[in-house]
Amino acid sequence: MTSVANRTVASRLAGHHDLLVTGALGIAVLVVPILALTVPEGSALHLSTFSVTLLGKYLCFALLALAVDLVWGYCGILSLGHGAFFALGGYAMGMYLMRQIGDRGVYGNPILPDFMVFLDWQELPWYWWGFSSFPFSMAMVVAVPGLLALVFGWFAFRSRVNGVYLSIITQALTYALLLAFFRNEMGFGGNNGLTDFKEILGFDLQADATRVGLFVTTALVLIASYTVTRGVVSSRFGRVLVAIRDAEDRMRFLGYRTEHYKLWAFVLSGVIAGVAGALYVPQVGIINPGEFAPLNSIELVIWVAIGGRGTLHGAIVGAILVNFAKTWFTGLLPEAWLFVLGALFVMGTLFLPRGLVGLVSRRER
Amino acid sequence: MSPEGVEGSDLLHGAILYLDGITVSFDGFRALDGLSLTIDRGELRCIIGANGAGKSTMMDVVTGKTRPDAGVAFFDRHHDLLAMSEADIAMAGIGRKFQKPTVFTNLTVRTNLELAMRDDRSVWRSLRARLDGEQRDRIEETLESIGLHLLADADAGTLSHGQKQWLEIGMLLMQDPKLLLVDEPVAGMTHQETERTAELLVSLAGGRSVVVVEHDMEFVRSIARRVTVLHEGRLLAEGDMESVQNDPRVVEVYLGTPC
Ligand SMILES: Nc1ncnc2c1ncn2[C@@H]1O[C@H](COP(=O)(O)OP(=O)(O)OP(=O)(O)O)[C@@H](O)[C@H]1O
Ligand SMILES: [Mg+2]
Numbered sequence: 001m002t003s004v005a006n007r008t009v010a011s012r013l014a015g016h017h018d019l020l021v022t023g024a025l026g027i028a029v030l031v032v033p034i035l036a037l038t039v040p041e042g043s044a045l046h047l048s049t050f051s052v053t054l055l056g057k058y059l060c061f062a063l064l065a066l067a068v069d070l071v072w073g074y075c076g077i078l079s080l081g082h083g084a085f086f087a088l089g090g091y092a093m094g095m096y097l098m099r100q101i102g103d104r105g106v107y108g109n110p111i112l113p114d115f116m117v118f119l120d121w122q123e124l125p126w127y128w129w130g131f132s133s134f135p136f137s138m139a140m141v142v143a144v145p146g147l148l149a150l151v152f153g154w155f156a157f158r159s160r161v162n163g164v165y166l167s168i169i170t171q172a173l174t175y176a177l178l179l180a181f182f183r184n185e186m187g188f189g190g191n192n193g194l195t196d197f198k199e200i201l202g203f204d205l206q207a208d209a210t211r212v213g214l215f216v217t218t219a220l221v222l223i224a225s226y227t228v229t230r231g232v233v234s235s236r237f238g239r240v241l242v243a244i245r246d247a248e249d250r251m252r253f254l255g256y257r258t259e260h261y262k263l264w265a266f267v268l269s270g271v272i273a274g275v276a277g278a279l280y281v282p283q284v285g286i287i288n289p290g291e292f293a294p295l296n297s298i299e300l301v302i303w304v305a306i307g308g309r310g311t312l313h314g315a316i317v318g319a320i321l322v323n324f325a326k327t328w329f330t331g332l333l334p335e336a337w338l339f340v341l342g343a344l345f346v347m348g349t350l351f352l353p354r355g356l357v358g359l360v361s362r363r364e365r
Numbered sequence: 366m367s368p369e370g371v372e373g374s375d376l377l378h379g380a381i382l383y384l385d386g387i388t389v390s391f392d393g394f395r396a397l398d399g400l401s402l403t404i405d406r407g408e409l410r411c412i413i414g415a416n417g418a419g420k421s422t423m424m425d426v427v428t429g430k431t432r433p434d435a436g437v438a439f440f441d442r443h444h445d446l447l448a449m450s451e452a453d454i455a456m457a458g459i460g461r462k463f464q465k466p467t468v469f470t471n472l473t474v475r476t477n478l479e480l481a482m483r484d485d486r487s488v489w490r491s492l493r494a495r496l497d498g499e500q501r502d503r504i505e506e507t508l509e510s511i512g513l514h515l516l517a518d519a520d521a522g523t524l525s526h527g528q529k530q531w532l533e534i535g536m537l538l539m540q541d542p543k544l545l546l547v548d549e550p551v552a553g554m555t556h557q558e559t560e561r562t563a564e565l566l567v568s569l570a571g572g573r574s575v576v577v578v579e580h581d582m583e584f585v586r587s588i589a590r591r592v593t594v595l596h597e598g599r600l601l602a603e604g605d606m607e608s609v610q611n612d613p614r615v616v617e618v619y620l621g622t623p624c
Binding site (some may be wrong): 232235245266 | 430481
């Protein structure tokens, strides 16, 4: 009987979390524009564009963490390559923004981005076709990471690559892409990546209102993604994922094609990560191969671990808090951040196995 | 390959499971050595044998977990088990209770039953699946019959060993298979629980076929009509309990030694 009571407390609590997450983001959507655009600059309540963009970045990371939690927290797939999906979504957005520059580049070529002119290229490579269209580019933001996740997942899950081996090949995947995107011949701006963006959908990227608009969009996308993933993990599909995490073999003997479940969770996760990257790029103003760095992918798994894996809201909390700490700490002692992050991770795993949000729900239980 | 093409396929007539010449080696060691076995429709069969005789390995072969080096295995006339995946074998109608109970520890007892329930297993369906009234009733009935209705909403990980055994049996019932493979169902159960398990298994046979591996001889005696004795990966003897018990070879290798 007590367990029944526990269960209802737990489910009521889970409902609270949904309300808290969507409520907080909803409030941010309403309040941030007011503080940034209508409160005068001298006022203590004024939010600078710099801060708005910083907050927007945190929300992009929260979206990325949400993607990781879906596969790692619920299905036990420890991907250490999710930075790759993020970066690919970012590059797709970057390509659109490059084409928007038009003839306002340094070389004034109406078709070719500056780096192509510099490389003496005569025409746009075929894989750049269509990126002057916003709808096409947004389709690519979803399709490219989604397709990579589909192909990679298809091979990995069908051949039953699991555990640490899977983590290693996801690291290899993002590292291989890092090397590829560094090459000038790839046609993505090499080392420097894509930058010097001017406009998005005709709005000046330097304008305060555009920055606020990007923040609001990011927050709304995060609310929508959180709602969708919550729906997914609360469905029977989500229960199957947890069962696969606990005992995949057993699920096969019950007649489940576990590789299909893992694959579709992985694809959804890859798509969300790609969208996060696409929202990130116009806010930070650059995308370069550094985003593929294997270390990035490891870092974001740590955000999820610290926030509390397998909860969704924990991933969001972890990403925002850790990145807030990172901003604050790198201001003080830039070199020491990785050690701090490592220490946070170790202490988190030792003392908070269920993450920061586990602290709250344990007390309430 | 169709069973008709197999020598001795007339044995399959009326049989639900047909194994012939199954050989499994692990690094040269033969866990199964040309094992042949036929289970009839509706039969309740007990399989006994010393530790390491190959009983669990036989179940591994039937459920697709282990691929044999040689032999044939057919189920329900036309299913060539050796060419099917674990999931396909399960969907064709073979359910298994493992020797070491494996339940989904972070899901509730009820959810464990829900996932085991015979239903469309496709990803697309699972996203939109809702339990209908009939399915809900079936889950409640099963909870009742495995005596876990008060623990329905507890995480399966919090159950005792015996309760996990029951949950596994409940999952088998939800799966509603044609053939049940039950590996050591009463290990860790009290005397009363053992008796209830015996009743349950006997009541299941007839409608479906049941293969039980068990060391508990008293339990075997209480349910068995036909007993198969495995020894070092081979079939040593087969028959009713009495004739098997009196078989001198069996007495020598198995019943003679205390276990
Ligand atoms: N994966 C494996 N690798 C190597 N050897 C194995 C493997 N699985 C089983 N064996 C060996 O095969 C033999 C048969 O094992 P099996 O588990 O089938 O025996 P069993 O009859 O079920 O015994 P028990 O009564 O102890 O459960 C044993 O000697 C075992 O050590
Ligand atoms: Mg065994």
